Amino acid sequence: MTQILDWRPEPGEVVEFEPATDREPVRHDVPASYFQRAHLQSTAANRAAGRRQSPWVAMVFELEGRADLDALTDAWQGLARRHEAFHTWYEPDSENLPGFRLPPDSLTVRPARVGEFTSADDLRAHLHRRIDEQTTASRLGFLAGVIRRDTTSTVYFAIDHSYTDAHSLALLFHEIRARYRAARGNTSVHLAPVTGYLDHNRRERERSASLTAAAPELAVWSEFLAAGDGGFPGFPVGLGNEAGELLPGTRIQYPVLTGAQARAFRAYCAEHGGGFGAGAFAALALAQWEFTGNDVYRVLTAVSTRAYPRLLHVHGWLVNLAPLLFRLPASPTLAGAISAAQQGFQRARAAYDVPLHRALELLLEEGDVPAIPPMASYLDGRGAPGSRDYLHADATILTGPDNASGVSMWFNWLPDRADLVVSMPDTPEAAAGVPKYLDRVREIMLTASRRHHRGADR
DSSP: OEEGGGOOOOOOEEEEEEEEOSSOOEEEOOOOOHHHHHHHHHHHHHHHTTOOOOOEEEEEEEEESSOOHHHHHHHHHHHHHHOGGGTEEEOTTSTTOOEEEOOGGGOEEEEEEEEEOOOHHHHHHHHHHHHHHHHTSSSSOEEEEEEEOSSEEEEEEEEEGGGOOHHHHHHHHHHHHHHHHHHHTTOOOOOOOOOOHHHHHHHHHHHHHTOOTTOGGGHHHHHHHHTTTTSOOOOSSOOSOTTOOOEEEEEEEEEEEEHHHHHHHHHHHHHTTOOHHHHHHHHHHHHHHHHHOOOEEEEEEEEEOOOSGGGTTOOSOOEEEEEEEEEOOSSOOHHHHHHHHHHHHHHHGGGTTSOHHHHHHHHSSSOOOOSSOOOEEEEEOTTSTTGGGHHHHTOEEEEOSOEESSOEEEEEEETTEEEEEEEEEOOHHHHHHHHHHHHHHHHHHHHHHHHHHHHHHO
């Protein structure tokens, strides 16, 4: 996960893949999801105020040799027709966010040569501008292209975050490469039809409409908010943002564990009643206690809402933030914290399908949610399609320049390592304090990994 301002693409010939249709869009009656609504309304407000923004996510990866434009064109056209995220959308500048769709078979894609770039900075600036332009377009708001060179070519793709998530980007990496190989070899690629994200949106609204503040699913939310006097959790160190404003952000990436160390840490967690994710959050909680004396750990944690096998191949933003709350045992240790964290996850499961914004709408008088809620995510990416090729293909998720009011964290367990990506306000206080806290978290996890190795060697 890299901010686009930190990305240095190797220059080359840029070609975009332009979608087109000869049909007019038609209205559909499926409302946007709660997350989509909040995101799209924030985007519209920023645009109305004249603020530059980058509310998108992107993926880039390498292909060997000079990319075959016909094969890539065929690949993008097949993908755009298969997934609703590329032929349905919501109009963000209309208050009620009306939805539209195009007949997928009407979509065609053609390559459009942009030109040769000889400067990495000029190339990055061009792509940043084009991504910002295209992903905020009201229809077909995505940008796909390739930087062609004789030895390697860089495929890039960006779309408004409303229509994608990390799981979807992993699917895209796998599907585009599979379609590209098939097109180059004049063979067929067999991909089953998929349901779309609109079906997920409809079901979310139907479930949420019947909820009340007294619903059992909201009990864990009530407990979470009561533990913080009705507010969201703070961070264990000062950030220099006492007013909680949305400030320019910065991003740091921590290599936490090697592949072998991550497996040893997972084994240590299993010995103490939890998984890798529980161990990571236990380390966060233990470090918090050491820094502040607070033995109650609260965090919004990202969870997938792909609850059924038919949703696993859907391209969309099928994610929620669930309330994780647990108390460290007396005389806290990591071993005891792992068990407490695992139990916290089990309790939080009741809230996995309750949209964050709906829960707070029911439980808080003002229903206020930060524009970018601070959160912590854990993702085991080792089993994703094509994940063992990430390193060889230099697969990278790109984001726009960060804005942050608090600290958001992403633990990612990949085939060769486990790392931690952190977004935080770009203030002197955060720059001084956050790394010290994360250094301690990493030290706790490394110590557990070594303990398991020593135990296994006995």
